[in-house]
Amino acid sequence: MWKTARIGGLGALALILVLAPLGFPNAYFYDIAVKALFNAVVCIGLNLLIGYGGQISLGHAGFFALGAYGSAILTVTYKLPALPAMLLSALGVGVLAYLIGRPILRLKGHYLAMATLGIGIIIHIVLKTESGLTGGPDGMGVDPFSVMGFTMMGDRMWYWAAAALLVLAVWLSLNLIDSPVGRALRAVHGSEVGAEVVGVDTSSYKVMVFVVSAVFASLIGSLFAHKDGFITPDIGSFFRSVEFVVMVVLGGMASTFGSVVGAIILTLLPQVLTVVEDYEAMVFGGIMMGTMIFLPKGLLPSLVAGLRKRGGAAQ
Amino acid sequence: MSLLKVDGLSKEFGGVHAIEDLSFVINPGTIHSIIGPNGAGKTTLFNLITAVYTPSCGKILFDDKDIAGKKPYELAAMGMSRTFQNLQIFFNMPAIENVMVGHHLHLNRRFLPSLLRLPAVVRRDRECRDYCASLMEFVGLSRYVGADAASMPYGALKRLEIARALAAKPRLLLLDEPAAGLNATESREIDEVIKKVAQTGVTVVLVEHDMKMVMGISDAILAIDYGRKLAEGTPAEVRANPAVVSAYLGAHA
Numbered sequence: 209m210w211k212t213a214r215i216g217g218l219g220a221l222a223l224i225l226v227l228a229p230l231g232f233p234n235a236y237f238y239d240i241a242v243k244a245l246f247n248a249v250v251c252i253g254l255n256l257l258i259g260y261g262g263q264i265s266l267g268h269a270g271f272f273a274l275g276a277y278g279s280a281i282l283t284v285t286y287k288l289p290a291l292p293a294m295l296l297s298a299l300g301v302g303v304l305a306y307l308i309g310r311p312i313l314r315l316k317g318h319y320l321a322m323a324t325l326g327i328g329i330i331i332h333i334v335l336k337t338e339s340g341l342t343g344g345p346d347g348m349g350v351d352p353f354s355v356m357g358f359t360m361m362g363d364r365m366w367y368w369a370a371a372a373l374l375v376l377a378v379w380l381s382l383n384l385i386d387s388p389v390g391r392a393l394r395a396v397h398g399s400e401v402g403a404e405v406v407g408v409d410t411s412s413y414k415v416m417v418f419v420v421s422a423v424f425a426s427l428i429g430s431l432f433a434h435k436d437g438f439i440t441p442d443i444g445s446f447f448r449s450v451e452f453v454v455m456v457v458l459g460g461m462a463s464t465f466g467s468v469v470g471a472i473i474l475t476l477l478p479q480v481l482t483v484v485e486d487y488e489a490m491v492f493g494g495i496m497m498g499t500m501i502f503l504p505k506g507l508l509p510s511l512v513a514g515l516r517k518r519g520g521a522a523q
Numbered sequence: 524m525s526l527l528k529v530d531g532l533s534k535e536f537g538g539v540h541a542i543e544d545l546s547f548v549i550n551p552g553t554i555h556s557i558i559g560p561n562g563a564g565k566t567t568l569f570n571l572i573t574a575v576y577t578p579s580c581g582k583i584l585f586d587d588k589d590i591a592g593k594k595p596y597e598l599a600a601m602g603m604s605r606t607f608q609n610l611q612i613f614f615n616m617p618a619i620e621n622v623m624v625g626h627h628l629h630l631n632r633r634f635l636p637s638l639l640r641l642p643a644v645v646r647r648d649r650e651c652r653d654y655c656a657s658l659m660e661f662v663g664l665s666r667y668v669g670a671d672a673a674s675m676p677y678g679a680l681k682r683l684e685i686a687r688a689l690a691a692k693p694r695l696l697l698l699d700e701p702a703a704g705l706n707a708t709e710s711r712e713i714d715e716v717i718k719k720v721a722q723t724g725v726t727v728v729l730v731e732h733d734m735k736m737v738m739g740i741s742d743a744i745l746a747i748d749y750g751r752k753l754a755e756g757t758p759a760e761v762r763a764n765p766a767v768v769s770a771y772l773g774a775h776a
Contacts, residue, residue, distance in 0.1 A: 383637065383640035384637055387637030387640065388623075388630040388651075389637040389638075390637065391620055391624055391627070392627055394613065394615060395613045395621075395627075398612065399612065399613055401575060402607070402613060402687075403613070404594070404596050405595045405604060405611075406596075406627060406628075407596050407599035407600055407627050407628035407691055408624065410596070
């Protein structure tokens, strides 16, 4: 059953992504859709950490921003091609996450939340103040993404790239979770000491998933920089970090497809309700509270459980 | 040769001696019970042996190797596995996967093959699932093979922990009060499971309050009180020991 759910889910996702543009009247919709898909990939990575690993990060926008600025600086200032720049940035972010993760992932609960919050804020401040490198609060321009003479132009092309990337990310995430590595990771969430005594090196798994989720964020940050063509330090602000967490929680922790749903809903929401734009932070806070109270498992898992119940009652 | 040797072991918690100068030996192929009144230090002793705690002083040799500085997961790799008095079940996972985590050390744990879902990983995982289902059957949980851990009753979870510990293929299995909270029937069933485990050649160390169980299945018993050794020997010897009787029933001097 698990196998059909897995392949069926991937197929359904691919189908939706292929059909969705039929409903896009203009290029602006593509632009929003790409943002939603990018957020979805970041959330898939973050969900591995939060939903499956049972850890928390309130600083993931920092890793996203480091990926973006890494690519920007390496391509604009150092004239590196886009792809190596993106991979180098991801490598750098991975190493940084490893170095930070080793000490701070010993912390639990609120303390871990505070530590990751601090990291996110430090990254944000560094990006703002190192104006020689980053252009400071004014931001910096980034060239379009091009690989071997082929340049990514226009929102349509980005949409298909982002869609393919999302399917890939979902596939990788599902693979990982349903493997010995993912099982150990979920066990760390269930009971650290229980996992430890049967041979799971719990601290390594926590650091591993922290690094993986940071690399996801970094890679998408790089692509975002090239796509938008202009970045400011605010892409790494605390509010952006909270946004990612709210997306994961709303969609459903420990649900890969849930993270996709959460990311898409919360990216589209401000577009649909333009009135809430000024109160965005309040609305996000309200959604977070509402989810915790009414749907602690998140949107998608609650929906699936509800459907199952109804199906069971019908039989 | 002894499988486990504890030598001059002490553990202090802020001046309180939970374990004080304790020495004993556990031989392979036996069922060895540790008894003592509440607060005698039994669970502390377990946590020391499995490296969950670090001793204040003294030595623990597993297989003639000093376990000082080892992490619990390293001990698991050396062949030591345990269950907990207060359950440490992965309630976020299906029952069978709880057991499969126990088999972690015997699977391909490399990151990339898992991420890419290589056929070899999938095949090995399927074998692991079958093996773990047979372990669940072995401990009498065949009806829970498809269940979520969160939906299982307490008595079944106790056995699930035993199955998980067995999946690690230990040579030394430590059971912390496997019968606590169980009724008489369940407790007798656990009895049978423990005997079956011992028959497969696994050395079992048991902390237990259920005297009937302890006397019935143990090859040797170690009685402790206030962290010190009270008596050691066969069940008959320990039962006849006046110090043990007074610790349990109060001194009638």
